Amino acid sequence: MFEQFLSFLGALLDQTGLAHFWWGNAVMIAVGCTMIYLAVAKGYEPLLLVGIGFSCVIANVPGSDLTQPGGLFHYAYQGVQLLVVPPLIFFGVGAMTDFAPMIANPKLVILGAAAHLGIFVALIGAKLLGFSLNEAGAIGIIGGADGPMAIFMTIKLAPHLLPQISVAAYSYMALMPLIQPPVMKLLTTREERLIRMKQSRHVTRLEKIAFPIVIGIIVNLFFPPVAPLITMLMLGNLFREVLVVSRLAKTAANDLMNVIIIILTLAIGSTMAAEQFLTLQTIEIVGLGLLAFVFGTGSGVIGAKIMNLFLKEKINPLLGSAGIASVPIAARVSHNVALEYDKENYLIYHAMGPNLAGVFGTAISGAIMLALLGVK
Secondary structure (H helix, E strand, O other): OHHHHHHHHHHHHHOOHHHHOOHHHHHHHHHHHHHHHHHHHOOOOHHHHHHHHHHHHHHOOOOOOOOOOOOHHHHHHHHHHOOOHHHHHHHHHHHHOOOHHHHHOHHHHHHHHHOOHHHHHHHHHHHHOOOOHHHHHHHHHHHHOOHHHHHHHHHHHOHHHHHHHHHHHHHHHHOHHHHHHHHHHHOOOHHHHOOOOOOOOOOOHHHHHHHHHHHHHHHHHHOHHHHHHHHHHHHHHHHHHHOOOHHHHHHHHHHHHHHHHHHHHHHHHHOOOHHHHOOHHHHHHHHHHHHHHHHHHHHHHHHHHHHHOOOOOOOOHHHHHHHOOOOOHHHHHHHHHHHHHOOOOOOHHHHHHHHHHHHHHHHHHHHHHHHHOOOO
């Protein structure tokens, strides 16, 4: 009788996920819970980490159908894989963003280029580790700290690496308040961190309306491989600046953006199944991503210090780290570090200049990479 009960119990367990649970699932569930903890307890980009962390947990529960073909999370991933979600994210970001800081102080655009050394460091590192040139290019773009662009480039160059690269890109973006400050403080003096920026000039409404139109033309003319993303960014911004379609601008910046973020985070987290994630290749990609962020932050700060050698009015080198394209996370980090040393040194407006320039820097880098590799 007892043996029959054990046999029945064993058969019952075989029909549940417990029979297929292994230590890798436990590790990834812990990773997902850690992400949620960092979002809730530390406030590290909760809009990203809560969704990614939760779907990571569910993806590692054996027997769950949500991540399987036909499951809810699977359909969310299709929106990413088919390149529907990334342009819509750019559309929402454009509707939320004021490009006036970049228009008012165009010399800060240089910092958006300086902070992209990480792309090439990661690319070279990936090639040295044995990745193909296309794979190395996809891995390198993590250094731009632009999640939608990282997804876009990976789909074009190495779609089989999309889970690892998208997770690395968005995880590091969310953890920038941890990654960037030590590098920024190491490369600057206290006196440099205390530099206050002069108030920028007023940007006219005509300039704000003309900017997205002109950029849209330039990007489609010279950088067609990345035109879908930047075009949608400029359309969202045009909706914001013309002031006659405020309802559409608010929808793009709020309701639509919120829905897209939910879909995106569920899609990314759902790819973090232990079977495909706990591999040496994943460790290499995550490591290269971290290296790219560190070098990008450092090169941006050093670029600002070099500029100060030639400028009469010095700029705060902390702005250099904002040249990484993660909007507005990188700008906020620059601002918060400055506030640690001077409670009245508000850098957020100025930091948005290089931060927005970084978006274009990543797009240009990606377009050149696609052109050189012959990918359309």
